Amino acid sequence: MTTVSLQTEFPRIDAVGLDGLLVRFGETLDEPANRAALAYRAALERASPEGVEECATSLVSCFVRFDPLAVTPDALSTRLRAILDQQDWYAAALPEGRRLLSIPTVYGTELAPQLEEAAQVAGMSAEEAVKSLSDAQVRVTAIGFAPGQPYMGSLPEAWNIPRQTALTPQVPVGALVVAIRQLVLFSVTTPTGWRHVGQTAVRLFQPDSDTPFLLRPGDEVRFPSISRAAFERLKDDPMGGLSTEALE
Incomplete structure (x- = not known):
């Protein structure tokens, strides 16, 4: 050969x-x-x-x-x-057909209990961390690990924080986690070494749909902050309040 x-x-x-x-x-x-x-x-x-x-x-x-x-x-x-x-x-120019998606996110609370820890490692207060993460616009750099699961970056340099040395036993579907200037949004319930800072109601993997993966490499994503009450109203929406617009 x-x-x-x-x-x-x-x-x-x-x-x-x-x-x-x-x-x-x-x-x-x-x-x-x-x-x-x-x-x-x-x-x-x-x-x-x-x-x-x-x-x-x-x-x-x-x-x-x-x-x-x-x-x-x-x-x-x-x-x-x-x-x-x-x-x-x-x-090179990025591929055509990319989208900007906005996914409402509740930061902290018992739903995302590692916000304060992640903020401390990044040298911020919890309030500063929420503003930084919710203001960021990140690119879907790859899909992997689980069906439809995006890796997204890059965040500001302050978020160049390491993964944990131990695993969190379980984070739920829709968990937003952070490490090494990246965000990952989980499509399945799983253990993780990334810090759980936000929670969304979106379902990234919808196997009965014509397009089972909600996000695509090259898409850009924002995670605007919402209240716990607003999150509760979105829990029965598989799109989690997502909004989409075309990128040039």
Whole structure:
């Protein structure tokens, strides 16, 4: 079997198993690398190279699954490299069809009990933390870990706080958690090492819908603060009071 050589600089193309290639734009999350991954995936889907069966983005890379009976890794790598050479992907326009979503969130209370702890680690009061988080507009950088679950960033530098050293035994569906300048909104009930700072009523994964994943990579999201009473009124709404507008 032929193998794909690994480049030493980014972007580079790595082999993943027998039927995958990973186009990598960086080692760690930053805005240009995430932008590049999103824009490159959109271009690749438009180009539809022979043998490609699936494309998916992570924080800073684009995974390409292919049919090894239809195309060799070397041939596909050459095609992917040709697309890479078309432009500076780190400065590329983001894909069309992105949306700005506003998801009402109650911060703190017994529903999100780690707000004050997270605020202290970030060097803020609880009130300052709520304002910072509710004023932020973050990009969905990737979907992963659980169905429809978004990773979103980047928050201001003050939120470059570590994950916990121990696990919280369980957070509910709709939990908003924070660490390392990112927000994650949970689509399932699960243990986590991220601090639970807000609670929403939205259901990110709706398997009976034509579009089961509510959010998409490249979307931008705000989490405006609402009262506990307002949250209670939204609990029976699977959209959790979400509002949406198109982004240019």
